[in-house]
Amino acid sequence: MAWLAVSLHATIRVQRNGFALDVDLEVGAGETVAVLGPNGSGKTTLLRALAGLIRIEGRVELDGEVLDDSAAGRHVLTEDRRVGLVFQDHVLFPHMTVLDNVAFGLRRDRIRIASEWLARAGLSDKAGAMPRELSGGQAQRVALLRTLATEPRLLLLDEPLSALDVTIRAEVRRELARQLSGFQGVRILVTHDPLEAIALADMLVVLEQGKIVQTGSPAEVTARPRSRFVADLAGVNLLRGRGRGRQVELDSGAMLTAAEAGEGDVFAVIHPRAVALYLARPEGTPRNVWRGRAEDLDLQGERVRVRLSGTVPLVAEVTPSAVRELQLDAGAEVWVAVKATEISVYRA
Amino acid sequence: MAWLAVSLHATIRVQRNGFALDVDLEVGAGETVAVLGPNGSGKTTLLRALAGLIRIEGRVELDGEVLDDSAAGRHVLTEDRRVGLVFQDHVLFPHMTVLDNVAFGLRRDRIRIASEWLARAGLSDKAGAMPRELSGGQAQRVALLRTLATEPRLLLLDEPLSALDVTIRAEVRRELARQLSGFQGVRILVTHDPLEAIALADMLVVLEQGKIVQTGSPAEVTARPRSRFVADLAGVNLLRGRGRGRQVELDSGAMLTAAEAGEGDVFAVIHPRAVALYLARPEGTPRNVWRGRAEDLDLQGERVRVRLSGTVPLVAEVTPSAVRELQLDAGAEVWVAVKATEISVYRA
Amino acid sequence: MSQARIPAPVLALAAAGLLFFLLPLAGLIVRAPWGQVGPALVAPETATALGLSLFCSVTATAVALVLGIPLAVVLSRTQGTLRSVLRALTTLPMVLPPVVGGVALFLAFGRRGLVGEPLHQAFGIQIPFTTAAAVIAETFVAMPFLVIAVEGGLRSMDHRYEEAARALGAGSWRVFARVTLPLLRPAIFSGAVLCWARALGEFGATITFAGNLPGRTQTIPLAVYVALETRPEGAIALSLILLAVSLAILIGMRDRWLGSP
Amino acid sequence: MSQARIPAPVLALAAAGLLFFLLPLAGLIVRAPWGQVGPALVAPETATALGLSLFCSVTATAVALVLGIPLAVVLSRTQGTLRSVLRALTTLPMVLPPVVGGVALFLAFGRRGLVGEPLHQAFGIQIPFTTAAAVIAETFVAMPFLVIAVEGGLRSMDHRYEEAARALGAGSWRVFARVTLPLLRPAIFSGAVLCWARALGEFGATITFAGNLPGRTQTIPLAVYVALETRPEGAIALSLILLAVSLAILIGMRDRWLGSP
Amino acid sequence: GGGVGGGPPSNITVFAAASLQPAFDKIAARVKSQYYLATTFNYAGTQTLTTQLIQGAQADVFASADTAHMTTVQNGGLVGGTTSVFAHNKLEIAVERGNPKRIHSLADLARSGLVVVLADPSVPAGKYAQEALANAHVTVHPASLEPQVTGVLSKVALGEADAGIVYVSDIVTSGKVDGIAIPDAENVIADYSIARLNSAWNRAGADEFFAYVLSSQGQAILSGAGFETV
């Protein structure tokens, strides 16, 4: 593999009983990569490998410096890597004040520089507090400052917001976005939250069972999910089948008509909003019409998500007034229609 | 206070150094109450008090039976209350199989009844598994079954879904909704997630610093938030001021024109979608026009939230295309307009 | 795993610490009268004393478990001064010179003792100089280790399991037997090992309170003491046998049993 | 808090357990030769022996801390069989009859010992029969308690603090000194208390390896033993003084220091 | 008691000073073959035995390493017959095998640079050692005052002490050290005392054992173990 002029090149293999991580990653300077994936897919393992906390097979090169090279027997210790690591639940040193926590990673002028970071974040009044006296949001912000203050070349964030309250989370996310925009190195962010990923990342990497199953810009990934997990994240229906001209034959046997389908194994994506529900069989343009049964209804803000079973299991998103008009209830039988133009088909 | 013919009456006071819980609660049979509130507001304390795990001042009466009455010195032990308690992170007994966990609370025919519950939930194949072999979602579902199997009169759920993956959460929420619909007792659900509260609850109770600050149906509460916390939950702008006819004088001194305002201390709610942004001063109907500055932008699905500072600090919600047209950027100066009819004002 | 390196000075001190333990043991082994180990091993008295040692130390550990776990449960529930006082009282048998501990046991359980006297007069029961006395002496000296280990386990236990069990309708006994005890297993086991090891090496309180009667109260440490008087080499050979047996038992115990709770 | 009730049988056993500890102590107090306590208290030898006891036990604890914490750190990093073996080796001084422990110390640090002989011949240093010997004997017997407690603390510690420190660029020494040690404080403290208590009561290894010389190596347990020969009442009075001092020290220690990690 | 050819062999319990073990074990073997009388020993320091007897221990015979403790036991009303001195023990200087430090008299013990270990004056051996040193007008600075004679002996045997003052019988039993005789003019004699106890369950057996110890066969065994006979 030729090493391009980008900032992080990593080929990482970790073998554990019953689990193997096998990831190639290239990230440009100043880019933010969001790593997404189900529980146990190896996200934390990947960050720990990059931080040097676990020994790997493979090679990690950061800004031209080789941090790991199992072939050459090279392994730079975590403390010598200049990487920053932020954990899900802050992990502030419980026996030190906030100021000492922020100063911990600094070399000289420690107290002055740490105070400045706290001041910039508006946390000066907490400098003398112990971590247990902080709220969750404050603690996570301090943890972020503590890491940023060391000016790492590679910033690794392991679900930095997931332990926070929904209401604080937006605030801390804003602060994180601001802090990250001023940070020059490579950033890798593990998250469960698609909004967080889309808001903060230039590139998404989707891990499943230790392998990268999809990668690309947030728009690319959500537009063309390649797994159930990504489809759930993007909130769309993902179907799999074989393309035949403009038709897609689903694995269940049902046929789908799309604007364009191609040949061979394909994915088909249907946005829930594009799924229309009727009490009687609709006449007119929609090419795809089936019977279905509303399994359950889920109020989400100003929309209702209806899970449908039947020939093609789908989720539809309708307005509450539509629910009233259709007298939709769990168990109701409906007609389901999707316009051919609303179905996006691409190669599997 | 007269005790009505409803199922749970509780007057609970708990005093801890630096924190006091003081709550009156009445819940009808078969009702689900969602308790919301910031971290440390006393939600868990309230559930623990109802479960009898902490001694209280006051009185708790369930279905006519007095469980606690500090005046009369009465305190029924947790194990004799027939309450069910589900924790955030399942707390399955790690040394017992799934089946033994579910059978733990049963009196006779334990194995048969437990097996039936597992079968109904489609978890029969996990009966012999140990809790550590379950995924997070499975474990939480088993914890729920374990509690429901004891047929409690009062079901207490402390953030039962918050430890789960976003993708599993929807599934477990559906199952929870199904299970709860078959449950006859009183249900009290602590949650951080407004969607969860709205999806599952008949009544919301908002706690702040140990006191109930608002209560009512989900629609009532979100329509008329009475605190910053509830406004954030509902995703709306909440302002406070004094009503003068159709005008509201905000605490900052700015004036707001609404359809109707009344007199005295009032709240004013503005939905972010109702906040329009312009590059030039808009001419026409909007009565409320100010200058503002976009502090930051937050992409949320297909909408962008813009946090504005200026005369009246607000959050606006606009489409991505509007952002492009306005060339909005953090720091951009804009005109902000809100129609008088979009401002809902009510007594503080 | 690439754990944090251990700093060199720490490694050096650890080596010194290990050496400090190993040198005396090495001394015993190097200077051991190997010629005597064989005869000592086959001598019938050795087998008797070893059997008695194992019996007494295991029984003492069992008694300590039965009395000590409940005591630790109660201790872990106390707070403030009461806790300090109870904890200090349970630690005292460690501080008491064992010979005085033996005298104290006479004063309590001897024929003239606080409990022993009525016991003797009512039922003719005499505790001193019996195998029971050896067990009591070992229990008295070794039980504090178990209590302190179990109490530590209780304090660091997640009490929500007990709360969950109560909410499921389990009464106090069911919670204790089915939830608390199983969850405490690692702490109980590591405390029991400490207790057993201490009981196995007990000498002072045993010889005073139980006497030195072969086959009845003469455990290995007592046999070693007597042998030291007349044939020191035999005494060392005997100690080596005890060490080898304990080492085998300690190593044989599964690592997972010894893990922290 | 309304914690789970303690089941009645558990309470009863706990009471029995406490009684089992308290009865012998009560016996000592009830039958104490109170007339002798006054004279024993003011006797200059008592003050000397008490001072020496405290000095030796505190120094032994300090040495155990310096050597034992590093040893525990290394132990906690080992796995599998090596771990079992090292752990068993550190537990052996508990099993070894203390008198044999003293002999083993001679074989290592005595004038003819593995280390002591070269030391003696090169520098003329003699360890036995000195206060240093008493400290060594107490350390040998008491250090296992510290090592085992600290190792337990290390195993149940959250290692992400150390990882966070490393990611912040802290080298191994800085991680150890600024993060590991402070986080271990509760385990270290409770181990140190056990170690100190055991050292304070040490008799067999001390009398063997350090001898019994008033003012130099005669700690309270030795003085008690000697006094038992001629004036048993005085010996009990002396023991009571030791108990009272230890009780005061143990109770005086702050509860929070003793908490689990 | 069990007579010759009589019923089942009977049994006695003897509380004996630990230094008597070699001699008494032999005596017990003889008594067993001659009288079908089994003996259970509780060997410990005389003081420990005294404590145990005063605390109500049951035993048939008590053999003390001095007369003082026997008097204590007698004053406690525990002695059931006569007490009798059955052996004497003289002091000797114990030195390492081959006497590398060339110690020939008590006076040599005062040499500087020597590590001398004595028994504590609270035990008979220590008391006698002090008397002997006083008789010889020698002042010694001991490294340790051992509460048990064994302590003195084992320290000399291990080479950790250069010399100590112990009983002749100890040196004979030990076989690990050399003995340097102390002239009778300076020496002190210890008396070993034996008695049947009140708490004896087997009076006849106790008396048989008592008599055997004082008999010529018994005395011969004691003499072989380094004691002086009465």
Ligand SMILES: Nc1ncnc2c1ncn2[C@@H]1O[C@H](COP(=O)(O)OP(=O)(O)OP(=O)(O)O)[C@@H](O)[C@H]1O
């Ligand atoms: N210390 C460990 N020892 C052995 N296996 C482990 C260890 N930590 C994690 N694993 C296993 O490695 C795999 C990857 O775990 P990892 O923690 O990297 O997943 P993750 O994607 O971060 O999951 P989550 O979303 O739950 O944080 C899982 O199968 C897990 O069970």
Ligand SMILES: Nc1ncnc2c1ncn2[C@@H]1O[C@H](COP(=O)(O)OP(=O)(O)OP(=O)(O)O)[C@@H](O)[C@H]1O
């Ligand atoms: N065991 C305890 N001892 C003392 N104070 C406590 C204890 N548990 C909670 N508190 C305090 O009581 C208050 C209420 O805590 P509680 O756990 O009920 O809040 P909560 O609303 O459940 O918060 P969260 O959203 O974080 O779960 C807080 O101030 C907390 O610090």
Ligand SMILES: [Mg+2]
């Ligand atoms: Mg993870």
Ligand SMILES: [Mg+2]
């Ligand atoms: Mg809570």
